[in-house]
Amino acid sequence: MMPFAEIVREALSSQAAAKQRTILALIGIVIGIGSVIALVTVGQMVQLTSLQQFQQMGTNIITVQRGWGDKGGGNAKQQGPSQHMTWGDAEDLKANVSGLEMVAPYTSTWGQPLYTDRPLDMPVMGVTRSFADINKLEVLKGRFISDLDGYSFFGVLGAGAAQKLAKLGVADPVGKTVFFKKRGFKIVGVLKRTAEGGMRPYEINPGMMIPVRTSYLFKRERNVNEIMARLAPNADRHLVIKAVKRYFKQRHPGMLTQVRSAEQLIAEMAKQSQLFTLLLGAIGSISLLVGGIGVMNVMLVAVTERRKEIGIRRALGAEQIDIQAQFLVESVILCLAGGLIGIALGVGAAYVLSKVNGWIFFVSGWGLALGVGVSSAIGVFFGYFPARQASRLNPILALRDE
Amino acid sequence: MILVMNIIELKGITKTYHIGDMAVDVLKGVDLSVETGELLAIMGESGGGKSTLMNIIGFLDSPSGGAYHFEDQDASHLTDNQLAHIRNQKIGFVFQQFNLLPRLSALDNVSLPLVYRGVERSQRTEIASEMLKRVGMADRMTHRPPELSGGQQQRVAIARALSGKPTIILADEPTGALDSQVSQEIMEIFLKLNQDQKITTVMVTHDPKVGQQCRRTVRMSDGRLAEV
Ligand SMILES: Nc1ncnc2c1ncn2[C@@H]1O[C@H](COP(=O)(O)OP(=O)(O)OP(=O)(O)O)[C@@H](O)[C@H]1O
Ligand SMILES: [Mg+2]
Numbered sequence: 340m341m342p343f344a345e346i347v348r349e350a351l352s353s354q355a356a357a358k359q360r361t362i363l364a365l366i367g368i369v370i371g372i373g374s375v376i377a378l379v380t381v382g383q384m385v386q387l388t389s390l391q392q393f394q395q396m397g398t399n400i401i402t403v404q405r406g407w408g409d410k411g412g413g414n415a416k417q418q419g420p421s422q423h424m425t426w427g428d429a430e431d432l433k434a435n436v437s438g439l440e441m442v443a444p445y446t447s448t449w450g451q452p453l454y455t456d457r458p459l460d461m462p463v464m465g466v467t468r469s470f471a472d473i474n475k476l477e478v479l480k481g482r483f484i485s486d487l488d489g490y491s492f493f494g495v496l497g498a499g500a501a502q503k504l505a506k507l508g509v510a511d512p513v514g515k516t517v518f519f520k521k522r523g524f525k526i527v528g529v530l531k532r533t534a535e536g537g538m539r540p541y542e543i544n545p546g547m548m549i550p551v552r553t554s555y556l557f558k559r560e561r562n563v564n565e566i567m568a569r570l571a572p573n574a575d576r577h578l579v580i581k582a583v584k585r586y587f588k589q590r591h592p593g594m595l596t597q598v599r600s601a602e603q604l605i606a607e608m609a610k611q612s613q614l615f616t617l618l619l620g621a622i623g624s625i626s627l628l629v630g631g632i633g634v635m636n637v638m639l640v641a642v643t644e645r646r647k648e649i650g651i652r653r654a655l656g657a658e659q660i661d662i663q664a665q666f667l668v669e670s671v672i673l674c675l676a677g678g679l680i681g682i683a684l685g686v687g688a689a690y691v692l693s694k695v696n697g698w699i700f701f702v703s704g705w706g707l708a709l710g711v712g713v714s715s716a717i718g719v720f721f722g723y724f725p726a727r728q729a730s731r732l733n734p735i736l737a738l739r740d741e
Numbered sequence: 742m743i744l745v746m747n748i749i750e751l752k753g754i755t756k757t758y759h760i761g762d763m764a765v766d767v768l769k770g771v772d773l774s775v776e777t778g779e780l781l782a783i784m785g786e787s788g789g790g791k792s793t794l795m796n797i798i799g800f801l802d803s804p805s806g807g808a809y810h811f812e813d814q815d816a817s818h819l820t821d822n823q824l825a826h827i828r829n830q831k832i833g834f835v836f837q838q839f840n841l842l843p844r845l846s847a848l849d850n851v852s853l854p855l856v857y858r859g860v861e862r863s864q865r866t867e868i869a870s871e872m873l874k875r876v877g878m879a880d881r882m883t884h885r886p887p888e889l890s891g892g893q894q895q896r897v898a899i900a901r902a903l904s905g906k907p908t909i910i911l912a913d914e915p916t917g918a919l920d921s922q923v924s925q926e927i928m929e930i931f932l933k934l935n936q937d938q939k940i941t942t943v944m945v946t947h948d949p950k951v952g953q954q955c956r957r958t959v960r961m962s963d964g965r966l967a968e969v
Binding site: 341342345349352353550576647648650651653654655656657658659660661734735 | 778798799801802821822825826828829830834836838840842845853854855857858859901905938
């Protein structure tokens, strides 16, 4: 039998003569492998991100938000502006619900912060000292917002926000002034990058944090966007959540309150990634099937077109297994080429998804190996029949072909 | 080394093709002996079964009946792999239509029988270039078949047949696709190989001029061979 290296060399040289048909067949493989890789990578990224986030923050955190929609009866107008969680709600929460150790409400303020006259496109949040404690924020330089800051015009930048300023040539933003709502905010601190996702508000890295009281200077209502809270060490999570809901029902009878716990979030994330798995898995397997059939077709045509070649090789002493190996290797190389492109696209898609969703970008060698393995397997599976057909051609009839 | 007198011994070889219900007897009992170092021409009318016989001699096809001894060994009941092995080691084919692989260079075409023998690359290249020199194609080694004339392609094909150092060369109308002048050049290569290197050659031809140059000629008619 012919040495393996020779078979591969021959196969590569005949692939160089690839036709349009071949490229079309590869698209299926590319999409299929791409989806599988994106699927595996996304799953791993979500897992890693939530793991890191929960490792840092702990799982004894709940968030309270106003829910959307209403429970039938009452419309938005009737609910009026008071149907929001307010600063007062947050202040009284700890005293009214037992089992809460710390409460951190925060606000979001619309507007465009400027450095000199350059727009910074960063979200601005009003926060308290406890916001840093609950979110386990670490200060890189300077300090965080203090509860003694009162109505002062101080700002603390997230890591992404600091990076934005660095691009504008500000190496050290501490002490510099960012303008927001026509007021100058003196930057007093810069944060280290935090793992995004999970319970943490997404605005931390890209945003600027200012004292919550200051943020109310720009608002008509003293509303809060969300209340984060940490449970006391021995508190029963379910009882606390119930109590929080009851508390808000009393204060805002028509308002839906959404209380989320880390546990719930983990379940939600699992559900989300399951949906991804299902969707991409479906796309992946259909594309791989279509691609595989395409490759099989390409190989069958190749066998027909190259009957003469097969006859010549057989006359010169090729065994059936040589011919079979030759076509099988060609099919595998074809699928591997598609697979490699698919891997690149899948990793690219996973990268984009990670940026959009704030997941930690991470590609495992295991996932790549899976992609290479699956594409080779498809090559073997769908190449087997054409290759066998090639090897079983009668050499004389094959030689007579013109 | 064992001295083999008759490389090929055919006794009562028959070949019947079945097309639907019809049986066509192409070979009706062929007897033939080919000695070492012989240059034999097989002539005869078109459709008489010459190519069929060549394929049987070359282990590409098997006879329906009769006895075939190759180098004094019974050549019936061989497996497909054994047949491939014998073709690779013992037979050098030259075809009317040259049958080179168009994607490969002359050198790689000539190397091909050695690839299936597992000879390593550097050694293959050495042997193949030596064979190409022998047929006067030293300056065309990297050319591909479409870049060569018919005569040049047939020289490459002869080099390929020689590269495996076969026991016998089987040439089925090797000059059939060439004009008379080029035909004669190719014929001279065969004659020279046979005279200088004692390479046993069996050649099918329609061309009486080619046939005359062979030391022995047999004629195929009605499925049988007769000495001329
Ligand atoms: N596979 C086959 N099935 C059926 N009949 C066949 C087959 N191969 C050859 N024949 C028949 O056998 C006969 C001999 O064919 P063959 O090719 O051996 O003739 P030939 O003497 O080489 O002719 P030519 O000089 O034209 O090349 C022809 O009648 C042909 O139709
Ligand atoms: Mg013929």
